[in-house]
Amino acid sequence: MGLFGREEATEYEIIPGQNLRCEICHHGRFYSREGKIQTTGMTFLDLDWANASATCLVCEKCGYVHWFLPT
Numbered sequence: 001m002g003l004f005g006r007e008e009a010t011e012y013e014i015i016p017g018q019n020l021r022c023e024i025c026h027h028g029r030f031y032s033r034e035g036k037i038q039t040t041g042m043t044f045l046d047l048d049w050a051n052a053s054a055t056c057l058v059c060e061k062c063g064y065v066h067w068f069l070p071t
């Protein structure tokens, strides 16, 4: 049983021709989640993309969350 129950982890190709590998354990399958960037406490960073939604890919094996902002 994984972190998100019955959901199937899949491979993601962020860069064409190159499957995403976990930063920590180099596993290659992830769960996808939509993440909301919160402005609270981050305004001092002057982030223009604050309030944008990001794609979160959670490693199936170790649970490390990889965040991808819209480009």
Ligand SMILES: [Zn+2]
Residues within 6 Å of the ligand: 022, 023, 024, 025, 026, 027, 059, 060, 061, 062, 063, 064
């Ligand atoms: Zn991992």
